[in-house]
Amino acid sequence: MATRLSDVAARAGVSVKTVSNVINDYPHITAHTRAKVEAAIAALDYRPNVSARSLRKGRSDFIALAIPEMASAYFAELGAAFSRAAKKRGITVLIEQTEGESAAEQLVLDGMRGQLIDGIVFSPITSTPAKIGAAASGKPLILLGERTTGGTFDHVAVDSVQAAFDATTHLISLGRQRIAAIGVGGGGASGTGAVRRKGYRKALKAAGIAHDPALELAGTGYHRLDGAASMRELLALPEPPDAVFCFNDLLALGALRTLADAGLSVPGDVAVVGFDDIEDGRYHSPSLTTISPDKEWLAEHTVALLLERIAGSGEAERRSLTVPYTLEIRESTAG
């Protein structure tokens, strides 16, 4: 039905081996032979069948990126960066939405799409490293996001403790005294909330400010809705905060919405810092001060490491990459 390698070989008057060599850019092909083959490929509009190739080679040049939800701005931007980084290297990214709980594990469990996938980058919500270890199907796997526990996987993350320290210290440097934190309970098993709170508390302590549990809001998620609700709680306090460090930008945008509704000025009454540097925050009014992880760096290095693992013999030691970040000071703290 479809044109096959052998059709191309017949038309070019060479062996299938030679056609395969041309397609795969192997050496020892004369320019003349190559030209003949390429002409035949063009004439027949031939495209290699990736299923056959994948079956034969045991490699598909597909990798998966498993994220909680692709419509969330941070992950959407990450997905875009991964796709670009992978395309540059001739491989394709399959984006999997885990949508929380068990679905995440199930993905890994389900054998990485029936062996179609060469490796996976996994941003877990509820899965602990132990669970993932039990479920992993032996293919290369890189974890994204903070890992409090050791685990046996490569992992890539921002130094969240340091970043949270920097964000909080920035607020302190503005003279703020009652600095709240929104999102301390978030991030599930990957411990985002716990890790960022650590940096937050550390900064307070370094400045001689006692941390007030009433100012640490857990919330139920990391979306605008949660940020808005947490901010309402904070405003209802007998002594509301004069600054808020939100553990991601969506929380911060929700908080800003509540502050606007309450008629409070930002940063006049309350200064706000986020985390992630999503595009919405840059255009918001006021624009959002935030921790900006280098997403391109993250995608590039993670894809490179994964491909190294896929190609590698296997037993290299576990690697841990730290993503560079900057603190982007914008109107929400420097109006």
Added chain:
Amino acid sequence: MATRLSDVAARAGVSVKTVSNVINDYPHITAHTRAKVEAAIAALDYRPNVSARSLRKGRSDFIALAIPEMASAYFAELGAAFSRAAKKRGITVLIEQTEGESAAEQLVLDGMRGQLIDGIVFSPITSTPAKIGAAASGKPLILLGERTTGGTFDHVAVDSVQAAFDATTHLISLGRQRIAAIGVGGGGASGTGAVRRKGYRKALKAAGIAHDPALELAGTGYHRLDGAASMRELLALPEPPDAVFCFNDLLALGALRTLADAGLSVPGDVAVVGFDDIEDGRYHSPSLTTISPDKEWLAEHTVALLLERIAGSGEAERRSLTVPYTLEIRESTAG
């Protein structure tokens, strides 16, 4: 190396055919046989090899969604909806970022990932139906977005003329007289800008308002940046508008930013309407009035139609689906 179908058959004491029957849910399997096979599958942790299956059956149960950029909120939300709709039906969505120009055509040209993909949903930016027709590799293809020209493909779109008419009429009903439009030049060959302008002008005409070319801004793209720049142009006019209909929400969010910077009140001084209903607009302050296409409906029906085409004998007549929408009135016009 990996466990194969034959390993499962051997362990269960049945033929490979029977194992295959169990996996593919074919009839005429006794409960006892099924149980034996399933036990063997579980014991060996067997997962079918999708490359082999795909090679043999000529179907992969993968479809592609080709969109301009996945980090753009509307497309991110669409991608999420497609993934869910597909997963429900046991198929997987491969999201391709075309990033504009020729890349879009290239995707279609490149033979849909070497025949891995069963069909494609394509949201073109610059490709005309004619170009796509020439490049299509014969597999089912559905176009997303307005098609001014006929084309020979199935397509799914909002009735943008009517939606733009509704949005503009809403502004007129608020008593606005100088209603600008941002984005009239956008959407490339798919003609989003032209189609929405048509509805916009129609509404003005119906209300007896002459349309003023100075109030129709083309801009270069459909992002916040473009909306912000266009709004600045409008404010520099001798007679600035008292309302703006932006052809997508990103343009509207950019415009709102410019208005905030200029110290103008929304909707007091200028009322703003968008198109797409992305989450950012719902939480923005002021929240954004917008045309809200039913994205779940879109994804569900498009996936269903594509699967019908893939399964179908082929020569059914071209189908055109119209996506339902509502006008969501929020603070930016009803503060």
Added chain:
DNA sequence: CTGAAAGCGCTTACAG
């Protein structure tokens, strides 16, 4: 229901 076998379209030793 079973068993033996062909074939999907590649890649890759193997012998020249």
Added chain:
DNA sequence: CTGAAAGCGCTTACAG
């Protein structure tokens, strides 16, 4: 460089 052939792991007629 070429040619003939095996084999990746499935599905599916085919004969029983």
